[in-house]
Amino acid sequence: MTSDAPAIPTADAARPLLQRPKEVADRVTWIGALDPALRNFDIILKTANGTTYNSYVVRGSAGVAVIDTVKQEFTEEFFAKLEEVVPYDEITTLVLNHLEPDHTGAVPEFLRRAPHVHIYVSPRGLQVLRALLKDEFERYEVTTVETGDTVSLGDRTLRFLTTPYVHWPDTQCTYLEEQNLLFTCDLLGCHYCDARLFNDKVGDFRFSFEYYFDHIMRPFKRYVTEALDLIEPLEIDMIAPGHGPVLRAHPREYITHYRRLITKRLASETGAEKTLLVFYVSAYGATAQMAEAITEGAAESDDVRVSLFDIQGGDVTPFIDLIEEADGLAIGTPTINGDAVRTVWDLLSSLVDIETKGKLGAAFGSYGWTGEAVGMVEARMQGLKMRVPEQGLRIKMHPTGDELEDCRDFGRRLAAHLAGRPVEREIDMSALLGR
Amino acid sequence: MAKAKLTFTDVALTVNVPAGTRIIEISEKIGSGITYGCREGECGTCITRIIEGQDNLSEPSALETRVLKDNLAGRNDRLACQCQVLGGTVKVKPG
Numbered sequence A: 001m002t003s004d005a006p007a008i009p010t011a012d013a014a015r016p017l018l019q020r021p022k023e024v025a026d027r028v029t030w031i032g033a034l035d036p037a038l039r040n041f042d043i044i045l046k047t048a049n050g051t052t053y054n055s056y057v058v059r060g061s062a063g064v065a066v067i068d069t070v071k072q073e074f075t076e077e078f079f080a081k082l083e084e085v086v087p088y089d090e091i092t093t094l095v096l097n098h099l100e101p102d103h104t105g106a107v108p109e110f111l112r113r114a115p116h117v118h119i120y121v122s123p124r125g126l127q128v129l130r131a132l133l134k135d136e137f138e139r140y141e142v143t144t145v146e147t148g149d150t151v152s153l154g155d156r157t158l159r160f161l162t163t164p165y166v167h168w169p170d171t172q173c174t175y176l177e178e179q180n181l182l183f184t185c186d187l188l189g190c191h192y193c194d195a196r197l198f199n200d201k202v203g204d205f206r207f208s209f210e211y212y213f214d215h216i217m218r219p220f221k222r223y224v225t226e227a228l229d230l231i232e233p234l235e236i237d238m239i240a241p242g243h244g245p246v247l248r249a250h251p252r253e254y255i256t257h258y259r260r261l262i263t264k265r266l267a268s269e270t271g272a273e274k275t276l277l278v279f280y281v282s283a284y285g286a287t288a289q290m291a292e293a294i295t296e297g298a299a300e301s302d303d304v305r306v307s308l309f310d311i312q313g314g315d316v317t318p319f320i321d322l323i324e325e326a327d328g329l330a331i332g333t334p335t336i337n338g339d340a341v342r343t344v345w346d347l348l349s350s351l352v353d354i355e356t357k358g359k360l361g362a363a364f365g366s367y368g369w370t371g372e373a374v375g376m377v378e379a380r381m382q383g384l385k386m387r388v389p390e391q392g393l394r395i396k397m398h399p400t401g402d403e404l405e406d407c408r409d410f411g412r413r414l415a416a417h418l419a420g421r422p423v424e425r426e427i428d429m430s431a432l433l434g435r
Numbered sequence B: 001m002a003k004a005k006l007t008f009t010d011v012a013l014t015v016n017v018p019a020g021t022r023i024i025e026i027s028e029k030i031g032s033g034i035t036y037g038c039r040e041g042e043c044g045t046c047i048t049r050i051i052e053g054q055d056n057l058s059e060p061s062a063l064e065t066r067v068l069k070d071n072l073a074g075r076n077d078r079l080a081c082q083c084q085v086l087g088g089t090v091k092v093k094p095g
């Protein structure tokens, strides 16, 4: 080892660097915590660089606000920084943009130390705050705020934007009007720990930014869109998220990049046509025959584009992008040892990464004697908030000519649902017994 | 017993139900995209848009009213795990 290598902040080295508060804008001070050793976040994310929990103090002429707090294990260093910036009795306002424990770990203790503060949460944040504070909830002054509501700190004004489901029901953003500064909590954040704090000073965190979007925000694309619709018209000089670098250089580029990430990845050539993807696995070819016949039937509709995939043994990840953009999804699986086959489960479990709500789902498959796989796939599709208008199609062993016609019919009906011209049906509740 | 017609437009299906039936008793069995979390009227997951027949549903309880409000539900939204169909025709779709 030579000693003249530049000092790269390693996990250990980063720790002592930001133990002091840091001013990020005039009278706006970072009092968050660095967590360089974290390697795994919310179970679903790898965090090779650790993360930060960013909390901020905003000082106005007639009030001081704290915006979010930190994860519980960093409570002590959070209070040490806070006390350096402002005495508890001067704090008037606590804004909670998101109530996940990584941002509210210090809230119970904070309220013990500053019980007089006025708490602001989004409307959906109220029930989460109640669950967080339990019996103590009633002791505090809590106001729910919606888009356009403001809180005055004298010569500073906080304006709220209700941006639900990015990525919890409670999420909101807070805009510091006089300084064009937007506090976004999880939105536009990333897991990247670097004591240099500002985006124009830290190491290359672009990978973290996209990876974080893919795993935290992508399943909520629709809501990210609504949030961006609210944010884009604002003048923005700085974005102060709850994780990772403070975005002071070219802040708008990060918003534009989010816009790109939520826009369709594949420019499909289908135009106004609806799209149906048929996936199947088949050991002896029976389910494969069904898949082909369903595809044939659906493809008779001019306004539906159908694609067929045999996914046995393959990696299912490439299909996730495809499914994200598709209108409907039909999955075929034989019943093997009382279950759907593993590749099908792999595919279905990967769908947590995308939004599936409202898509059309359908299941089919060949079986020998029990045939429960089809029902299991349907149940999973319903768990994914898909609509499953046609009861799954099951055929014993290899399909006959008549049964293949049933498959084509099944395909035709799926296409009709997708194209918005289904045959309306009426049944009695008694027909549902046993379902 | 008094009957009602409950239509789920997302799956194009009408079910003839006895008065007093809750939407939750039917929607999953027929594959409608209405989804449930707590099933007890607390979480707001099952918010459902009433397209027609608002007046043919049971009055919302205090709990349902609060949960709808906390979740910024619209005027024609109800909780599918709570409201009962009392008669006539009701058309719904996932909220």
Ligand SMILES: Cc1cc2nc3c(=O)[nH]c(=O)nc-3n(C[C@H](O)[C@H](O)[C@H](O)COP(=O)(O)O)c2cc1C
Residues within 6 Å of the ligand: A281, A282, A283, A284, A285, A286, A287, A288, A333, A334, A335, A336, A337, A338, A339, A366, A367, A368, A369, A370, A371, A372, A396, A397, A398
């Ligand atoms: C190892 C094995 C286990 C099976 N287990 C079941 C079972 O639990 N229930 C059932 O209904 N069929 C079972 N079957 C029968 C298959 O579902 C049936 O052969 C089906 O037609 C296969 O469809 P495929 O040709 O699309 O693979 C099993 C078959 C194999 C080879």
Ligand code: FES
Residues within 6 Å of the ligand: B035, B036, B037, B038, B039, B040, B041, B042, B043, B044, B045, B046, B047, B067, B079, B080, B081, B082
């Ligand atoms: S399922 Fe939770 S409110 Fe209906």
Ligand SMILES: [Fe+2]
Residues within 6 Å of the ligand: A098, A100, A167, A168, A186
């Ligand atoms: Fe979060």
Ligand SMILES: [Fe+2]
Residues within 6 Å of the ligand: A100, A102, A103, A185, A186, A242, A243
């Ligand atoms: Fe977070």
